[in-house]
Amino acid sequence: MAALLELDDPVRGRLVVGGGETVVLLGPSGAGKTRLIRALLGLDDSGPEAVLSVRGRRARPRDLAALVGWVPEGDGVFLSDSVWDNVARPPGVPPNDIALACDALDLVGLGHRAREPVANLPRPGRRRVALARAVASRRPLLIVDGPLDPAVWALLPGLLEQAPGVEAVLLATATAGERAWQADSVALVAGERIVAQAPLAELMDSADPEVRSVLSWVSPS
Numbered sequence: 001m002a003a004l005l006e007l008d009d010p011v012r013g014r015l016v017v018g019g020g021e022t023v024v025l026l027g028p029s030g031a032g033k034t035r036l037i038r039a040l041l042g043l044d045d046s047g048p049e050a051v052l053s054v055r056g057r058r059a060r061p062r063d064l065a066a067l068v069g070w071v072p073e074g075d076g077v078f079l080s081d082s083v084w085d086n087v088a089r090p091p092g093v094p095p096n097d098i099a100l101a102c103d104a105l106d107l108v109g110l111g112h113r114a115r116e117p118v119a120n121l122p123r124p125g126r127r128r129v130a131l132a133r134a135v136a137s138r139r140p141l142l143i144v145d146g147p148l149d150p151a152v153w154a155l156l157p158g159l160l161e162q163a164p165g166v167e168a169v170l171l172a173t174a175t176a177g178e179r180a181w182q183a184d185s186v187a188l189v190a191g192e193r194i195v196a197q198a199p200l201a202e203l204m205d206s207a208d209p210e211v212r213s214v215l216s217w218v219s220p221s
Helices: 033-040 061-065 083-088 098-107 123-136 156-162 178-182 200-204 209-218
Strands: 005-009 013-017 022-026 052-054 057-059 068-071 141-145 168-173 185-190 193-198
Touching (some): 022 178, 033 061, 033 141, 033 168, 057 061, 083 098, 098 123, 123 141, 168 178, 178 200, 193 209
Parallel strands (some): 022 185, 068 141, 141 168
Antiparallel strands (some): 052 057, 185 193
């Protein structure tokens, strides 16, 4: 079966996200994880367009963007709107199904705060709103750039079963913690490119100096 997403790029390296998989983009702060994600989505015009395949067919970043529910590093929530409006009726895009929005808010533990202004929430709460919005969009690839609070991180392994339409998850993190160990594979990032991709246990056994260098920055002390 063809992978949901493949990046095979002379500049950015190789990344594969298969259906039913959780893949972690792992690299220290400043390694370029966010730039890579933005290139995948066609939002970074500082270099050549990313070379992608979606479900085995050559695609452009804008084609992938239509398949992605995204939790950006900066949240991307609208502070002047309510939690509900951010999830069910986000500005500038088609509204999400009401039932899916309700389910997504319940999934992240915010169903009881749906009518509150997002501005009332601390940053971890705003991240939950962004996650609920992404899940409610019912798109096959969920991308989460940056940390979530521990209670929500604990939910992610079950998202593939609980979130309708979500087929795979791509997480970006700066620490080789529990999420990386539980993932199907880890893509190491340095200098805005993929250095290597494999299960974390295999990467830890690697003698490749570039792999060892990245791991030295991201391994918990």
